[in-house]
Amino acid sequence: MIRCATLIIIAINLFAASAYATQPFELLLRLQNDSSAVLPSADVCGLLPVSLDGQLSEWRVSSSRPLTASKSNYCLRYDELGPYQTQQMALQWLPVSPLPDEAWALTLPYDLDPAPSAQLLQLSESFKAYPQRQRIERIYAWMVSNIAFSGIRRKVEGAEHALRTGQGDCTEHMLLAGELLERNGVTIRRVLGVALPKGQHRISAAALHNWIEYRDNGRWFVFDSSKGLLGLPEAESYIALLFYQSSQQLTREPFTTNLPQLKLFLQ
Structure with a gap:
């Protein structure tokens, strides 16, 4: 009976994860050198998606360029940019599976107006x-x-x-x-x-x-x-x-x- 219940729970969790996966959200980021100097190769960083419609989620972030991710953000390396040149980076955000609410906690109370009218x-x-x-x-x-x-x-x-x-x-x-x-x-x-x-x-x-x-x-x-x-x-x-x-x-x-x-x- 315990084994059967465990298999049912696993099946439900797998179904939920499968149902949660959806078409990725796509972004196109344009980088523009506004100067007359050559800009060296460096990183552009973005905030990592956290939740979808209030539900905390694990996300998969992919890009047309090499990407490194941490707990709260990700960074992409762009090539050297000549004077007034532009480059584009394509990004995809995909919610993979829901996370428990305990995965997020406010570290400090948000500072309400100390002198409200x-x-x-x-x-x-x-x-x-x-x-x-x-x-x-x-x-x-x-x-x-x-x-x-x-x-x-x-x-x-x-x-x-x-x-x-x-x-x-x-x-x-x-x-x-x-x-x-x-x-x-x-x-x-x-x-x-x-x-x-x-x-x-x-x-x-x-x-x-x-x-x-x-x-x-x-x-x-x-x-x-x-x-x-x-x-x-x-x-x-x-x-x-x-x-x-x-x-x-x-x-x-x-x-x-x-x-x-x-x-x-x-x-």
Whole structure:
């Protein structure tokens, strides 16, 4: 009986892993030398995918060029670049198998605003009369009704700016929702990643996005007031690249190089 049960569990796990594997997500990275000097061969590094639609995953990253991977990122070697020359790198991200939630843990509590405005505190307190699950739903409804999506901005303006002006891009939506949810006892992750329509596997710069993931009844869900989504994504794939550990990480880029003359473009 024990042997039979073990075989059944193995079969279920193999089936789950097979079902989880899907068509890889593809990226095309363009490198451009913006200087009149020759740039030596060096590395371009990217954040390793972490989860898909809230589910932690093991990912396989492959490239048209030699690649080395660590726990949180991967690096590719590009060739010497002449003045004003460009090169392209093709990448593929493939989710291979789900990981247990214990594989991720917040090392330090995210730094909430140490001097919140009276308006933010009053708004946060207004949700505490409701049960936990209703707090999530009501915070989401308030965000959708009161904070307009302003379009993408390069500058991080913060939660208080969104509250004061009634608008913000996906980063401001994430920051304000994070303040309200965490002050109401909800376990959350602030996410840097990409969101693209289901069935689409080519990732462009327009897919880069910020959102919230919240824990409810033992499972992670998406809270994205800038796109009007609460719960499990049905129309889009949400791929997390980084769970922010502090506000200092908000300027983190998904691809980096240590040569300022080299410009990186996700096509």
